Amino acid sequence: MFSSRRRTARFPRRAATALGVLGAALALTATTAGGATAAPEPPVKIEPGQAYMGVGARIHQGIPAGQPSMGTLAPTDGVQGIDVSHWQGAINWTSVRNAGIQFAWMKATEGTGYKDPRFNTNYPAAYHAGVIRGAYHFALPNASNGATQAAYFVNNGGGWSRDNLTLPGVLDIEHNPYGAMCYGLSTTQMRSWINDFYTTYKSRTGRDVVIYTTASWWNTCTGNWTGMYGKSPLWVAHWTSAASPTIPSGFPTWTVWQYTSTGSVSGVSGNVDRNKFNGSRDRLLALANNT
DSSP states (O other), X not given: OOOOOOOOOOXXXXXXXXXXXXXXXXXXXXXXXXXXXXXXXXXXXXXXXXXXXXXXXXXXXXXXXXXXXXXXXXXXXXXEEEEEOGGGOSOOHHHHHHTTEEEEEEEEEETTTEEOTTHHHHHHHHHHTTOEEEEEEEOOTTTSOXXXXXXXXXXXXXXXXXXXXXXXXXXXXXXXXXXXXXXXXXXXXXXXXXXXXHHHHHHHHSSOOEEEEOHHHHHXXXXXXXXXXXXXXXXXXXXXXXXXXXXXXXXXXXXXXXXXXEEOOTTSOSXXXXXXXXXXXXXXXXXXXXX
């Protein structure tokens, strides 16, 4: 079991390079009683580049690393998936697929200057194991405009091809883990930012970007905006044992539900986010292939 102590090492917010910050994070491994090396628990306090899906919600709710979120009792039937970043360390994707996981999204980029150091390993490895996979971008709307970040995402792993195993990219937009909840943007500015990201991603890939968010963030920071429900599939994070998630006011339904941030699966060391697709495998393949 890993300690949930916060990291003591600090990095200058602007001076640290992506590899310097993320490489230091990867170096934070622990040795189990059996001598095997496993990935560390992500800390509550994080440095630029270290964000992962749900970190904003964890910080907002005050949930320390290593402490279970709600949602561990949610049903695990249907088409199951996970999402990962460098915090999961080395992953045995064959074991993941054999455990019944059919899809996965993995962190590719953050802002305009960080690329996840595990992405280039995870992305092809999942593909070769038969896991339908895709990439996600952790948005920093206060760092640049949406078009710039969409282009950076596409140029660094967020592209798409119709090969039966590639999902459209994801815009991870949630509580700011580094500061003000809505990144200092008004609801009108946030709507414009999201639409700019969407438009650029669509022009570069031909696909509608999937939006990952929480109901509380979306309702607050976009003002219950309905402008994306006809464009983007919704991936909602709601860690609950309920039979269905609470979704943002601007969407009629969910496509993917992240129901816990402290799940487990064979092939992954430590906690991993667990997700459920709202439909059959055939519909998941339709999302992957844009049919």
